[in-house]
Amino acid sequence: MSLPDPVAEGVASGWRVLDGAVQTQDLQLSCDVLIIGTGAGGGMTAEVLAQAGLDVLMVEEGALRTSRDFRLLEAKAYPELYQESASRKTADKAINILQGRTVGGSTTVNWTSAFRTPAETLNWWGERYGLKSLNPQTMAPWFDLAEARLGIADWQTDPNPNNSVLERGCQALGLKHGRIRRNVRGCWNLGYCGMGCATNAKQSMLVTTIPGALQHKAGLLTRARVERLLPAADGKSLLGAEGRLLAADGHSLNGQQFSIKARHVVLAAGAIGSPAILLRSQLGGAQVGKRTFLHPVVVSGAVMPQRIEAYNGAPQTVYSDHFMHTQPLDGALGYKLEVPPVHPLLMGVTLSGFGASSAGLMQQLPHLQVVLALLRDGFHPDSQGGQVRLRQDGSPELDYPLNDVLWDGVRRSWLTMAELQFAAGARQVQVLHEQADLQSSWKAAREQIMQLPLKPLLARVVSAHVMGGAAMSSQPEEGVVDEYGRHWQLRNLSVIDGSVFPTSIGANPQLSIYAFALRAAHQLRDALKA
């Protein structure tokens, strides 16, 4: 018996899929709607528009990798499926960013955590940014639709031991907590979501909306990097986009170029990629690339007396929003507690320290339990996020300075995590900082955490959620797009991805992107069909 690969079968059956790497001539293409990027925003948009009979062409910088390519191997998955081999970094290298770069974008590699946009976030957008029609009531039908499409439901299986420690710690400390809903159908509970789902249980764009679009005659061009959008002579619209095809290695150029004419262009290249394309096209505008948010994440590891095997089982099934609500939304940064899956490569890279101490910790891998705190950036007046800019070669770089308001959240969340892990029975705890080491009691851990210097590249900070940079606004001068992702200046350009959010979401963002994409895509469908 071998596992089915419906996407590969679809391609074999004649779906319109072009691999940029094998092209031997320049490509000149045209379509009704060009969608740049195939992640949460692009995937959702593609299906809605293709089902309406529009001629849709998706362009993806990454390759088409399908379930038969997913071998539960980090060393294979990271270079093939992630931006910069899963080692994309902010400008000062202080934050490591996990972001997908493959057909399906980050949805192909995410950990399947599905949260609706918190009501307080939507209400804040209404109050602070005038986006009044994006409230919890008006958004509910779009969340319903996304959840139905992607099988988002309660996860009925018990949490794995890694998640159970978070749950027990919350119970012991009296912290509010809950179970995470997941976008899976027939999940095997393996724990390798981050390397691509080998069983096609994860309802990523790769196995849902993209096949849905391809079945409705949409096209897909892979290993194709959009260099710039092509403005029309009037400066108020676009003719399409052009770029370069990539070689089979996925990053060098294959020497051919492509040019695509389109009635409408949807930018869905993610919150670093979409602003970068606008900047490369000299279609900046004052707000492009500004206020880019990351939910900066800090981490605490525990050695538990029992086996945890945090590499096995659904990676994220328990969370706590307790500390999202212990201070005002725009006060000291709130943080969400979750756990990450713990696999050898990523753990080796992420652990602080070197030599005998880190070797000792790695050799206890089956007993290692890890909690993370995801800081809600973009609400406090001093939390302005980062800025996407271009390097000399045109590649994007996110400058995200770590400042006092963030460091304050880092220290508070380290304290919470260490206390929680001891409360759940940890033998030893170490927060990930280059001057931290294993502590055997909550008291000793607290004393150490209070002394740790808060500096970039001493504290380990990571992120898997890039948001903002092409924000929705109620007034043209205050953002880049309107509430439907329509560009304020270019009448046939939409931005439909995580870059439209005016703050961070305050929860894992995939379901937020799906719902906003569905709302924008239905509006666009109606406008284009009118």
Next chain:
Amino acid sequence: MITRRQLIKTGMAGSVVLLAAGFLASPQPDLPAASQGHLVFLQAGDAQIIRSLAPVMLGMAGLALEDIVRGVDVAIANLLPAVQQELRQLFDLLGNRWGRRWLAGVHSPWAQAAAHDLAAFLRRWQQSPLLLLRSGYQALHALINAAWFGNPASWTALGYQQPQQIMGLLP
């Protein structure tokens, strides 16, 4: 808390180090080492640096060093050109005898350096007040750890294995 003044100081010192890297690079290569077959990015001297540092970084003896060198090479080959350029500067700096002596503080050539000297170098850069040196340490840390723990040969010692219920079903 890092102050604005410290940031400016760090930034300036960082530029000085970079300048030094450019100035010191290439003319006096510090190194021997046989030529390496099939490496894409790493040169012979770079490979020796990895070979010397890996056991100290990982805290283990008896490592498959050539596998680690190859793993680092593959990892770098998959990075952006802009990041590869920065790593080229880092390796050129460390491979140069003056850079090794004065910036890394390692007195003997890499192949002969004692473990405690190598550990002292790693610790100085890991804890450096200069962001740039800390980032150099972090780059070496990430590359060597990724190369080793991405290699199934490392897994037995960790007690880690992939889930058997599916491995036999994969193509």
